[in-house]
Amino acid sequence: MSLDLPALLELARSVTERAEQQLRALTLGEITVKGDRDMVTNVDLAIERQARETLLHQAPGIGFFGEEEGGSTDAETYWIIDPVDGTANFVRTLPLCGISLALVHRGTPVLGVIYLPFLHRRYWAAKGLGAWRNGGPIRASATRTLRDAMIAIGDYGTGPHALERNRVALSIQAHLAEQAQRVRMFGSAAVDLALIADGSIDACITLGNHDWDMAAGVAIAREAGAVVMDTDGSPHTPTSITTIAAAPHLRDAVLDILRTTTAGTRYAADERSPAC
Secondary structure, eight states, X not given: OOOOHHHHHHHHHHHHHHHHHHHHHSOOOOEEEEETTEEEEHHHHHHHHHHHHHHHHHSTTOEEEETTTEEOOOSSEEEEEEEEETHHHHHTTOSOOEEEEEEEETTEEEEEEEEEXXXXXXXXXXXXXXXXXXXXXXXXXXXXXXXXXXEEEOOOOOSXXXXXXXXXXXXXXXXXXXXXXXXXXXXXXXXXXXXXXXXXXXXXXXXOOOHHXXXXXXXXXXXXXXXXXXXXXXXXXXXXXXXXXXXXXXXXXXXXXXXXXXXXXXXXTTTOOOOO
């Protein structure tokens, strides 16, 4: 399939603008538990259903997968959406949440849109077309040392493997606390990766990898010049164990910390366990 990325990016932005309007306008109603300390709301479902209907109608031949109601990732090219990334934040009226929509082609995110309505920030990128925030070009930071770096850590784990994940996360934070300028936890992968792309933060480390959380942010961060990788330093893919994004000059320093803190766990570079 030949992709018209400029046209598909415009379609993705249009769909995400509609989703942003829904996120602002819809009244939070039913909240349903879907897992260990995990939830879905009526707003998540309404946004995902509207996006599915529009994208399948306007881009026939491209598949669709949503976090809440699934779909298929068997097609060569498919959309993937997290209708509200940071649902726990959204439910508690914390502004660190948004819509994350990506286009994946042959296993690689080639287009991403992240809108953070309550921060008044809109991010988008497509392969070869640059990365943008609110219409202006963005680049990952040029920070060179951990001592000058602000680094975000992904949210603590719930469900299977949560105990091990959280022990490793605490170890990573302890090491970063001694070396980095600051450590932050925003509770949204979309926020983390968007802030990497525009240089607001210098690295982010998430001990997990769900496509709906990561794909849009990976596309935007890469197009902005960030390095996006797995624990062993290989390029991040949908089968990676972890999701690590960093300013280029911080790549080796971040990997050094991960080698120390993940040794002997399922997150270690030599374990190559399936993504959690």
